[in-house]
Amino acid sequence: MTVESTAARTTRRSAGTTGGTAGKRTTAKSTAAKKPAAAKKSPSGEPELVQLLTPEGKRVKSAAYDKYVTGITPEDLRGLYRDMVLTRRFDAEATSLQRQGELGLWASLLGQEAAQIGSGRATREDDYVFPTYREHGVAWCRGVDPTNLLGMFRGVNNGGWDPNSNNFHLYTIVIGSQTLHATGYAMGVAKDGADSAVIAYFGDGASSQGDVAESFTFSAVYNAPVVFFCQNNQWAISEPTERQTRVPLYQRAQGYGFPGVRVDGNDVLACLAVTRWALERARGGEGPTLVEAYTYRMGAHTTSDDPSKYRADEEREAWEAKDPILRLRRYLEASNHADEGFFAELEAESEALGKRVREAVRAMPDPDHFAIFENVYADGHALVDEERAQFAAYQASFADGEGA
Amino acid sequence: MAVEKMALAKAINESLRRALETDPKVLVMGEDVGKLGGVFRVTDGLQKDFGESRVIDTPLAESGIVGTAIGLALRGYRPVVEIQFDGFVFPAYDQIVTQLAKMHARSLGKVKLPVVVRIPYGGGIGAVEHHSESPEALFAHVSGLKVVSPSNAGDAYWMMQQAIQSDDPVIFFEPKRRYWDKAEVNTEAIPGPLHKARVVREGTDLTLVAYGPMVKLCQEVADAAAEEGRSLEILDLRSVSPLDFDSIQASVEKTRRLVVVHEAPVFFGSGAEIAARITERCFYHLEAPVLRVGGYHAPYPPARLEEEYLPGLDRVLDAVDRSLAY
Secondary structure (H helix, E strand, O other): OOOHHHHHHHOOOOOOOOOOOOOHHHHHHOOOOOOOOOOOEOOOOOEOOEOOEOOOOOEOOOOOOHHHOOOOOHHHHHHHHHHHHHHHHHHHHHHHHHHOOOOOOOOOOOOOHHHHHHHHHHOOOOOEEEOOOOOHHHHHHOOOOHHHHHHHHHOOOOOOOOHHHHOEOOOOOOOOHHHHHHHHHHHHHHHHOOOOOEEEEEEOOHHHOHHHHHHHHHHHHOOOOEEEEEEEOOEEOOEEHHHOOOOOHHHHHHHHOOOEEEEEOOOHHHHHHHHHHHHHHHHOOOOOEEEEEEOOOOOOOOOOOOHHHOOOHHHHHHHHOOOHHHHHHHHHHHOOOOOHHHHHHHHHHHHHHHHHHHHHHHHOOOOOHHHHHOOOOOOOOHHHHHHHHHHHHHHHHHHHHOOO | OOEEEEEHHHHHHHHHHHHHHHOOOEEEEEOOOOOOOOOOOOOOOHHHHHOOOOEEEOOOOHHHHHHHHHHHHHOOOEEEEEOOOHHHOHHHHHHHHHHHOOHHHHOOOOOOOOOEEEEEEOOOOOOOOOOOOOOHHHHHOOOOOEEEOOOOHHHHHHHHHHHHHOOOOEEEEEEHHHOOOEEEEEOOOOOOOOOOOEEEEOOOOEEEEEOOOHHHHHHHHHHHHHHOOOOEEEEEOOEEEOOOHHHHHHHHHHHOOEEEEEEEEOOOOHHHHHHHHHHHHHOOOOOOOOEEEEEOOOOOOOHHHHHHHOOOHHHHHHHHHHHHOO
16 A cells, blocks of 8 residues: 555544644644544554545555456446536535525535445445435435435425335434444345345444444344444534544444444545445355445535534645545546546536426425325324324315315 | 133233244344243243244344344334333333334335334332333324233233234333233134223223223222222223223213223323323213322332332222212
């Protein structure tokens, strides 16, 4: 590996750093407590941060992970680029729609495109994905129509898609709950003798939740084919990673008896390779893996918070230099894998997507009033029936008054 | 043999055995449910006969038990999980309330979660703290859950069958102090609906409503009252959510008096809901306010005091007297 210095820069917000390039701002944000030094090697023996593309778009070698991207073609690379650009465009449109009052809330993925597209494209059709509420890029990879993601944020439903159509579960808002669902699902996969795998997404904040710890315990004990994909975007609303952990998150896996790997979350190629490796381990009966995608949430946690109150602009600027989309573009250009025509065409496609999303949101009908009472129970329930009837009578009283 | 006398715990065991035999997707999960057969031996012998992949000993993590059961249900399994005691369900409460109860509605009906959560509950066995509570109202308040409690072996057998077959999550409260009470179980009977109350005893002067462990007490109360010339009707609700108000109403319209008995604290308990609704439904039939007998608004007491805390014969008879005095 030739990326030690880059790794050091990228990991400077972790507990301890691997080199002297840790910026002066790190101390400004860190807690007063003395931090333990981070291990330079992961349990799998790899350097701390797996990287295949430097921020400058230079391809670097990895003895362990290159083989998971050897067959990748220029067309595949352009596809990954397209996925990231369109996902970012979709996300920007949703943020604008929230500002315009069309959505009640939005959780932006800005900056996390590589982590999501790289890992999402590593999944197979028969794998099952358990997202949190920010996995718009993973949803894109699974074929979920992005407009379907907006219903819950607009307030017309609490889900918006059939989880079984794309093997992409509903967004989970309670932090970390879905890691247990993923583990249970994976236990079922193993019982069925199937060779598919399960992937659970969560954040650095969720790593503090008991459910995540319990999911690590259960998955290890039952050797469940599940990949835990933690997007460490450095901030849990206003709480930095230092408020969640004293050791690098990927190292937690060791205590549960399975491997943990930290991957450069802004490097789509590395995320693809590492996730493929982890999913193959799961499919091969080798049990769970923890992947920590070291990345950065460039925007707010959601549209209701204000990052300027808890973090400095310089921090975001430092991470913008490691922008996942820019990085792949540099590589595509330097290796002549994409020409100007490709980028221009994609720009037009992006604008068309933005327009489609905008129109779809504005055209979204309010749900039928009686939706309140639908699907509360699969088998029905006397109280729901009674209250539905009361509601109907009340509604009808207005209709009569209007002569409807 | 279709009809056999057996203890309530054994009836649940037989019911689980039947479900495991009938449907390969049924799983039994929980702490100590395997080799030990559960701390009350309700799952005794099941792992021996169905193997470790069907009867699963779990890590000591209640949220993990329910959370993974949800995942297994999403994969097409029908898990029956055991929470070892009532007071230990709370680490799993988040998974039950925010996930298990809501996923069917959130998915607009695309996802079904046929999970049964078995909870031995209630007091009267001289246990230490967190081993004697009756938290059923906390679950009944949550839409998306069904909450049931059998009072005898026959019901326990059939209600467990119905709970496992239900596509909705069911919180199955087992009256632990009645585990050893024997009753006839007809394994070939055709059971009534899961939510339907049962008239245990007909009477004309007053209706006693109870479920789970308090049904037997109410029978003793009715016997004692009969010696004083009082004719009490007893209704075993069997299900707390949904609640069979129609059956309660029919009984109250006949007897015109109602006393609700449960072990849980009276304040905001199921008795409060019954009193309010029956007052709405039967206002002009009632000769007395609906009275409630239950636990106090205090932590469940140490075992040496539980007889003071729990509804007993005299406390229920006192309520009956007060009602009849109006």
